[in-house]
Amino acid sequence: MIRPEDIRFCVAPMMDWTDRHCRYFHRLLARKARLYTEMLTTGAVKHGDRARLMGFNDFEQPVAFQLGGSDPKELALATKIVESQGYIEVNLNVGCPSDRVQNGAFGACLMMRPKLVADCVKAMKDATFLPITVKCRIGVDDQDPEIALFELAENCIAAGVDALFIHARKAWLKGLSPKENRDIPPLDYRIVHKLKKTFPNTPIAINGGLETIQQFKEQLQHVDGVMVGRAAYHNPSLLMEIDAELFNAPRSISDDFEAIDALSPYIKQELLKGERLSNITRHLLGLFAGQAGARLYRQRLTLDATKPNANIDTLFAAVHEVREATQRLQLAHAHKLAETKS
Numbered sequence: 001m002i003r004p005e006d007i008r009f010c011v012a013p014m015m016d017w018t019d020r021h022c023r024y025f026h027r028l029l030a031r032k033a034r035l036y037t038e039m040l041t042t043g044a045v046k047h048g049d050r051a052r053l054m055g056f057n058d059f060e061q062p063v064a065f066q067l068g069g070s071d072p073k074e075l076a077l078a079t080k081i082v083e084s085q086g087y088i089e090v091n092l093n094v095g096c097p098s099d100r101v102q103n104g105a106f107g108a109c110l111m112m113r114p115k116l117v118a119d120c121v122k123a124m125k126d127a128t129f130l131p132i133t134v135k136c137r138i139g140v141d142d143q144d145p146e147i148a149l150f151e152l153a154e155n156c157i158a159a160g161v162d163a164l165f166i167h168a169r170k171a172w173l174k175g176l177s178p179k180e181n182r183d184i185p186p187l188d189y190r191i192v193h194k195l196k197k198t199f200p201n202t203p204i205a206i207n208g209g210l211e212t213i214q215q216f217k218e219q220l221q222h223v224d225g226v227m228v229g230r231a232a233y234h235n236p237s238l239l240m241e242i243d244a245e246l247f248n249a250p251r252s253i254s255d256d257f258e259a260i261d262a263l264s265p266y267i268k269q270e271l272l273k274g275e276r277l278s279n280i281t282r283h284l285l286g287l288f289a290g291q292a293g294a295r296l297y298r299q300r301l302t303l304d305a306t307k308p309n310a311n312i313d314t315l316f317a318a319v320h321e322v323r324e325a326t327q328r329l330q331l332a333h334a335h336k337l338a339e340t341k342s
C-alpha cells in the first residue's frame, strides 16, 4: 500500500541522471522525498549485471524502481527481481516516447493499450507485496486526453494499481525527440486535477514543468503529490527546502558548501572502490548556481574531474573557486562602503 503522503514529493525517474550517486546526493538534501531510479527494461533486469545496474546504498531509501516493458510475464519476473534487491515500489513506465522504447512497444505507446497495461499491473501485483505504480502521459498523438487518460486510469485502478504519476502533457510519438516531448506538447494540469476528483481513493501525483515551492504547494491543493524532474536535478537548493516547506520537518542541509561537506565521505568511499570522480561530480554541477565563482567551479569540475588522477581534492579545488570569488566580492563591497562613508 502507498499512503498519499508517501508520494507528496518525488524526484522523477531520469535516464542517465538519477543513478545511485545522484540519488545519494538527493537523499542528503531531501530526507522526506521519494526517489526513483532510471528506467530499466525487463530484459536488462533479467539478463544484465545486477550489482552494477540495480545496486544502491541503503541510505538512498525510500527508492522506487522504474521498469520498462509490456509483457505481463516478463514484468512479473522483473518485479520479483526488483523486490529481491530491496526497492520499495515498482513503477511501470507508460510515458517514455523514445524510438528505442516504441520499437520495444512499451513506454508512451502503451497509452493506446489500456487493457494491456491493466494486465501488466495485475501480473506485477500478483508477483509481489510491493506497491505497483504507473507513470503515464495524458495521451499520445491525436488521442483525446479526456478519454485516453481516464480509460488508462480506470483500467489500472481495476487491476489494483497503488498510485498514478501523471506527466501532464501528451507525447507525440512521431516527429518529436524525447527532449522536445518534454517541452513542446502543452501542459494541462487541470485534467490531472479532474482525474483526482474522479478517483479520490487513488493516490495521484502530478508531473511536468513544476519548478518552485509555491507551485508545488498550489498543486498539493488538488493532488496528493508532485513529481519533479529537471528542476530538482539542476537546482539542488530547491531540494534543500523540501523537508521544511512540504513536510514541516527540519532542514538537513543549509547551503551548498554544507552539501559538499556532507557528500564528501561518500565520495571518498566510492573513489576507494574504484569509482571515477566525474561519475559522481557530474551531478553536482547545479550547486552554487548564480553565486560568484560558479562558472569557474563548473569549468574546473567538468575538465579536471575526468582526469585520471582526479580525487576529492579536485572537488575541493573547484569549490575553493567559489569561496575565493565570494571573499573577493565581500571585500570589494566593504571597500565601496568605506569609500562612500568617508
Ligand SMILES: Cc1cc2nc3c(=O)[nH]c(=O)nc-3n(C[C@H](O)[C@H](O)[C@H](O)COP(=O)(O)O)c2cc1C
Pocket: 012, 013, 014, 015, 016, 017, 038, 039, 066, 093, 095, 096, 135, 167, 182, 207, 208, 209, 210, 227, 228, 229, 230, 231
Ligand atoms: C534526462 C531525462 C531522462 C528521463 N528519463 C526518464 C525515464 O527513464 N523514465 C521516465 O518515466 N521519465 C523520464 N524522464 C521524464 C521525467 O521523469 C519527467 O516526466 C519529465 O522530465 C517532466 O518533468 P519535469 O518538467 O519536472 O522535468 C526523463 C527526463 C529527463 C530530463
